[in-house]
Amino acid sequence: GQNIDQPTEMTATEGAIVQINCTYQTSGFNGLFWYQQHAGEAPTFLSYNVLDGLEEKGRFSSFLSRSKGYSYLLLKELQMKDSASYLCAVSNQAGTALIFGKGTTLSVSS
Amino acid sequence: GAVVSQHPSWVICKSGTSVKIECRSLDFQATTMFWYRQFPKQSLMLMATSNEGSKATYEQGVEKDKFLINHASLTLSTLTVTSAHPEDSSFYICSASLSPAGYGYTFGSGTRLTVV
Numbered sequence: 001g002q003n004i005d006q007p008t009e010m011t012a013t014e015g016a017i018v019q020i021n022c023t024y025q026t027s028g029f030n031g032l033f034w035y036q037q038h039a040g041e042a043p044t045f046l047s048y049n050v051l052d053g054l055e056e057k058g059r060f061s062s063f064l065s066r067s068k069g070y071s072y073l074l075l076k077e078l079q080m081k082d083s084a085s086y087l088c089a090v091s092n093q094a095g096t097a098l099i100f101g102k103g104t105t106l107s108v109s110s
Numbered sequence: 111g112a113v114v115s116q117h118p119s120w121v122i123c124k125s126g127t128s129v130k131i132e133c134r135s136l137d138f139q140a141t142t143m144f145w146y147r148q149f150p151k152q153s154l155m156l157m158a159t160s161n162e163g164s165k166a167t168y169e170q171g172v173e174k175d176k177f178l179i180n181h182a183s184l185t186l187s188t189l190t191v192t193s194a195h196p197e198d199s200s201f202y203i204c205s206a207s208l209s210p211a212g213y214g215y216t217f218g219s220g221t222r223l224t225v226v
Contacts, residue, residue, distance in 0.1 A: 033214070042203055042217040043154070087153060095207045097144040098215055102153045 002026045004101035006088050011107045012078050020073045020104045022088035030091040033098060034062050034073045037085045046073065046086075075106075083108045111137050114206055116218025123194055123225055130190045131221045133204035140206040143187035144215075145179060148201040160187045194225040 003025045012018040024032070031050040035043035049055055049064035049071060061074040075082055085105050089098040113136045123129050133143060141162050146154040158168045158179050166179035178190040191198055204218040 040201070040220070040222065042220045045214065048214060095142060097156045097159055097207075098205070099156070100146075100154045105151075 002090075002092075002099050004088055004090060004099060006086075006101045006104045008102065009105045009107070011109065014078055014080060014108060014110050016078050017074065017076050018078060018106065020075075020086050020088075020106070022071045022073070022101055024069050024071070024088070024090050024101075026090050026092055026099060028092035029066060030094050030096075032062075032064055032071050033089045033091070034060075034071075035087040035089060037087055037103070039085075043087055078108050080108050080110065082106065112206075112208055112216045113137055114140070114204060114216050114218040116204055116221060118221055119219060120222040121224070123223070125195055125225055126193055128190055128192045129194055129223060130188055131202055131204075131223075133187050133189075133206075133218045135185045135206055138206075138208070139184035140187070141184060142207055143181060144205045144207070145177075145187075145189050146203045146205065148203065148220075154203060157189075162187075191223065194223070196225045199223055199225045 006022045033048050034046040036046050037043045047062035049062050054063045059076045064071045085103040087103045088101040115134045117132050143160040145157045147157050148154050156169050157172045158166045160166045160179045160181040162181045162184050168174045181187040201220050203220045205215050208214050
């Protein structure tokens with residue numbers, strides 16, 4: 001079966017660093033995506049990993065280990081506007097639908 | 111580029127009526143469109159995969175006679191919620207794959223459906 005796990009909720013303070021973990025078990029693998037979603041809005045693309053290693057993009061970084069079925073999203077220098085839901089999603093095969101985890105709600109406080 | 115326009119952004123309807131949601135690819139041809147549903151504080155659940163010119167493929171537990179999907183052209187896919195009930199109230203989002211022209215996926219802006 002397909003299974004993607006990530007923590008339900010996390011809290012952090014402004015300026016801090018937070019790491020959101022995601023583990024997956026899927027029938028195939030064509031890449032892992034991270035999205036940010038604010039309530040009532042569509043997901044916004046953050047990152048894509050298909051090879052092992054770290055991808056850095058500004059304050060956001062994402063890591064992938066295919067052998068461990070594991071990824072994390074690292075958010076640095078947290079800001080209040082980073083309070084949102086973060087979705088881990090896996091593509092089994094090019095052109096097929098993304099499979100989403102349940103999402104991690106991040107609350108950033110001052 | 112690769113924009114999907116979704117309408118309406120919100121709709122309120124009475125129980126028993128039908129509602130149509132449109133997703134239109136503006137600057138590319140979407141051979142395949144995916145329809146998701148999201149209940150409050152939950153993640154996106156795939157409802158069906160829509161292929162241009164053929165019948166949609168529905169996920170287990172999704173009633174194909176209730177959620178009618180039409181993908182008659184390469185730029186338009188529609189989801190019609192028939193005989194809507196309050197439990198159908200949800201956030202519906204469409205998505206298109208950019209493969210093989212590129213990688214990744216683009217999403218519509220979503221439709222908030224409230225059935226009263």
